[in-house]
Amino acid sequence: MRVVVQEEPFDFGHEAQAFASGHSNMGAIVTFTGVVRDADKGGMDRMVIEHYPGMTQKALEKIAEEAVSRWDLGDVLVIHRHGELRQGDMIMMVATASRHRVNAFEAAEYLMDYLKSRAPFWKKEYTADGAEWVAAKDEDEDALSRW
Amino acid sequence: MDVLYFAWVRERIGIPKEKVETNATTVMQLVEELKTREERYEVAFSDLSALRVAIDQELTDFDAPLEGVREVAFFPPMTGG
Numbered sequence: 001m002r003v004v005v006q007e008e009p010f011d012f013g014h015e016a017q018a019f020a021s022g023h024s025n026m027g028a029i030v031t032f033t034g035v036v037r038d039a040d041k042g043g044m045d046r047m048v049i050e051h052y053p054g055m056t057q058k059a060l061e062k063i064a065e066e067a068v069s070r071w072d073l074g075d076v077l078v079i080h081r082h083g084e085l086r087q088g089d090m091i092m093m094v095a096t097a098s099r100h101r102v103n104a105f106e107a108a109e110y111l112m113d114y115l116k117s118r119a120p121f122w123k124k125e126y127t128a129d130g131a132e133w134v135a136a137k138d139e140d141e142d143a144l145s146r147w
Numbered sequence: 148m149d150v151l152y153f154a155w156v157r158e159r160i161g162i163p164k165e166k167v168e169t170n171a172t173t174v175m176q177l178v179e180e181l182k183t184r185e186e187r188y189e190v191a192f193s194d195l196s197a198l199r200v201a202i203d204q205e206l207t208d209f210d211a212p213l214e215g216v217r218e219v220a221f222f223p224p225m226t227g228g
Contacts, residue, residue: 034228059204092227115228119227120222121228122222
């Protein structure tokens with residue numbers, strides 16, 4: 001299990017390759033990458049992600065450990081960035097390795113659902129009109145109930 | 148104890164962190180105490196359903212006890228991922 005919180009960009013191709021080639025007897029590798037898109041109203045210049053340094057790493061590790069305890073996983077990778085990002089930048093990625101694909105897919109979805117609303121990150125979008133905090137969506141909170 | 152604020156809670160209160168001496172025994176009592184201080188606290192804590200709280204870096208509820216706690220953090224619902 002590897003959990004990384006960092007400001008600098010990560011190399012998705014390199015991370016995915018390193019993760020996938022680091023295991024034997026894993027029949028399925030699933031990766032998900034979150035990318036910065038435009039603000040809903042358009043015209044976004046940049047996004048700034050604030051986080052809670054003392055808590056972030058622990059919260060992410062707890063989520064990853066829970067995934068490992070629920071599904072038959074060979075490994076889990078979580079990388080999440082903070083600081084200033086622009087459209088098209090990769091914010092975060094998760095990767096799961098399992099003997100079978102169902103476990104790998106489900107665990108990746110579980111990780112994503114929990115990262116959305118249980119990891120202490122807050123996004124702020126800057127447009128020509130000013131800056132706005134991204135509001136949490138009810139559906140993101142509701143998504144947790146399926147687990 | 149240290150009290151931390153993040154995102155718009157930090158902006159409304161105007162500081163990221165402060166030391167607070169309190170006899171409050173629960174998070175809710177601490178909130179009520181802070182609200183009486185100044186208007187910016189009253190504004191920041193006006194709708195608790197829009198806030199989350201962590202004690203010693205673990206998410207918890209507003210009725211959680213404060214005994215032995217070193218750090219309390221207030222912030223809006225998280226928007227990671």
